[in-house]
Amino acid sequence: MPARLRIVRLVFLFAMFGIVARLFYWQVLSGDKLQAVAEIQRSSTIEIQSTRGRILAADGYPLVTNQPSYLLFAYLPAISADKAQISETLSPLIAPTPLELKATPSAELTKSLIQDTKSEVFTKLTSRDVAWVPLKRKVSENTKIAVEKLAINGLGFENGQSRLYPEASMAAALTGFVGVNPSGSAQGYFGLEGYYDLELKGKSGFIKQERDAAGKPIVVGDFRGSGARDGRDLKTSIDRGLQLTIEAKLQQALVKYGAKSGEVVVMDPSSGSIVALASLPGYEQANYADFDTSVYKIPSIADTYEPGSTFKAMVMAMALEAGAIEPDTICDATCDGPVTIGKYTINTALKQYNPGQTMTNTLELSDNTGMIFAAFRLGKDKFAGYLHEFGFDTPTGIDLDQETVPAYRDTWGDIDLATGSFGQGLTVTSIHMLQVISAFANGGVMMQPHVVDEVIGEITQKIPPKMVKRIIKEDTARKITQMLSDAAHNGLPKWMLPVGYKVAGKTGTAQVPLDGHYDTSTTIHSYVGFAPADKPRFAMIVKLKEPTFSPWASTTAAPLWMDIASDLFIHFGLPPSPESK
Incomplete structure (x- = not known):
């Protein structure tokens, strides 16, 4: 065989070997990978967005629901018209209005907003590194129709939803808001939206379909999909009428008393249901990004503070439960004057002293020295034990996002016990204080x-009341209730009590700790209690931060509590008692 022929044969053999080897690589070694790549190239996946669940008031009316919302986008390779002209035509339709920006309407401002939008749209349309650009989010149905009438090739809409708030910003902190997480997906933040995000958002579905080389669906091609599972609705225990009324009264109180912020929480002591929860200043959930992030949280569950004299009710209940005192126990020489512990001297608020006072008198007078007497009768170890037993170092378990739990010291000195007896040197949250006072109202049983109340979907899940535990005996609950009733009716707030009703409660004026000392110029005022005292229907806490009207809670937080309580008596159909008049 000629040498040239042998060379040709070898070339063909090597070529055939190379082809076989390559086919082996493609078909065997990389078959699965290449098949997956081909499937991606010839198919498309469309996400089917689930409908987020609604948040309902106790009467079934929506506090939060949904409305159609669209994303206007431009697919740049498909745009053939003049981009400057598109920007000129489109900007009047999608520019924000002065009202949307909470600005005073004017022709000059409107013209400026349209011009800014025109420049922004043109910049996006002339982008070089992308094929798809978003032009406007949260487009309304009317705006969508107006843009579609322009018939501009390359513009399109993605269907979506946005949250709608029929009651405007009412209960904003309670409901929370829906934002966008780092991956670009909608996510609930704060309040109910944050706590129940998984239940509310449901699960998105998808449609996967084969397409031809031109990108058109193949009718007889592979078609797969999974339907979306819509989110579940939440039915709450919030009373819309009370919520609205309480927010209005709280706003009036902030102005009247010059307070920086305030909060009110109303709870049914027998079930643990939150009837109303208000905190101001608030924000607009639909425009949450326009507000300072500090207003997003619920201060009643997220902020800790030194409770001041409202904590005297808790310490007195501890001492009663331990058998260290009785309501008529008479204070010894501790109450004759200032109390000295080590290098510290403790006075009463007005530096007035009441020798021979009973423990009931101590609460009526809000006397610090009487509280020190009761606390030292109780002892440091039992005091620390009851802090735990009352749940101050554990979450309440309320179904709202970002509950905070205060930290407590491991060891207690004499001065710590003394100051702790009147609510100084330790911190609480408002919801903890309300939970404990509600246990007193509920015969000693903490809820x-x-x-x-319900999570509503294909299957409705009712959430029954949950008993935590008994924290004090029923007899102790009766005693502390009577003592708190005497404190309300014989103490400083007595002149503002609703006529014909028996109230049990306690005021608290707390200084604000600042850099290792107390700022005497700023205080937190609160009132916590329940009513009617003999058959409680509601428990409530009111807190005002740094009011300037008065240094005492008896002239700020207490009047607000009593004012709201008067409405609650009417709302719950509770008639006045003749013997309470």
């Missing part, structure tokens, strides 16, 4: 506070 878990909750906002949601």
Whole structure:
């Protein structure tokens, strides 16, 4: 065989070997990978968005629901018209209005907003590194129709939803808002939206379909999909009428008393249901990004503070439960004057002293020296034990996002016990204080506070009241209730009590700790209690931060509590008692 022929044969053999080897690589070694790549190239996946669940008031009316919302986008390779002209035509339709920006309407401002939008749209349309650009989010149905009438090739809409708030910003902190997480997906933040995000958002579905080389669906091609599972609705225990009334009264109080912020929480002591929860200043959930992030949280569950004299009710209940005192126990020489512990001297608020006072008198007078007497009768170890027993170092379990739990010291000195007896040197949250005072109202049984009564979907899940535990005996609950009733009716707030009703409660004026000392110029005022005292229907806490009207809670927080209580008596159909008049 000629040498040239042998060379040709070898070339063909090597070529054939190379082809076989390559086919082996493609078909065997990389078959699965290449098949997956081909499937991606010839198919498309469309996400089917689930409908987010609604948040309902106790009467079934929506506090939060949904409305159609669209994303206007431009697919740049498909745009053939003049981009400057598109920007000129489109900007009047999608520019924000002065009202949307909470600005005073004017022709000049409107013209400026349209011009800014025109420049922004043109910049996006002339982008070089992308094929798809978003032009406007949260487009309304009317705006969508107006843009579609322009018939501009390359513009399109993605269907979506946005949250709608029929009651405007009412209960904003309670409901929370829906934002966008780092991956670009909608996510609930704060309040109910944050706590129940998984239940509310449901699960998105998808449609996967084969397409031809031109990108058109193949009718007989592979078609797969999974339907979306819509989110579930939340039915809450929130009373719309009370919520609206309480927010209005709280706003008036902030102005009247010059307070920086305020909060009110109303709870059914027998079930733990939260009837109303208000905190101001608030924000607009639909425009949450326009507000300072500090207003997003619910201060009643997220902020800790030194409770001041409202904590005297808790310490007195501890001492009663331990058998260290009785309501008529008479204070010894501790109450004759200032109390000295080590290098510290403790006075009463007005530096007035009441020798021979009973423990009931101590609460009526809000006397610090009497509280020190009761606390030292109780002892440091039992005091620390009751702090735990009352749940101050554990979450209440309320179904709202970002509950905070205060930290407590491991060891207690004499001065710590003394100051702790009147609510100084330790911190609480408002919801903890309300939970404990509600246990007193409920015969000593502590309930878990909750906002949601039902989770509604294909299957409705009712959430029953949950008993946490008994924290004091029923007899102790009767005693502390009578003592708190005497404090309300014989103490400083007595002149503002609703006529014909027996109230049990306690005021608190707390200084604000600042850099290792107390700022005497700023205080937190609160009132916590329940009513009617003999058959409680509601428990409530009111807190005002740094009011300037008065240094005492008896002239700020207490009047607000009594004012709201008067409405609650009417709302719940509770008639006045003749013997209480």
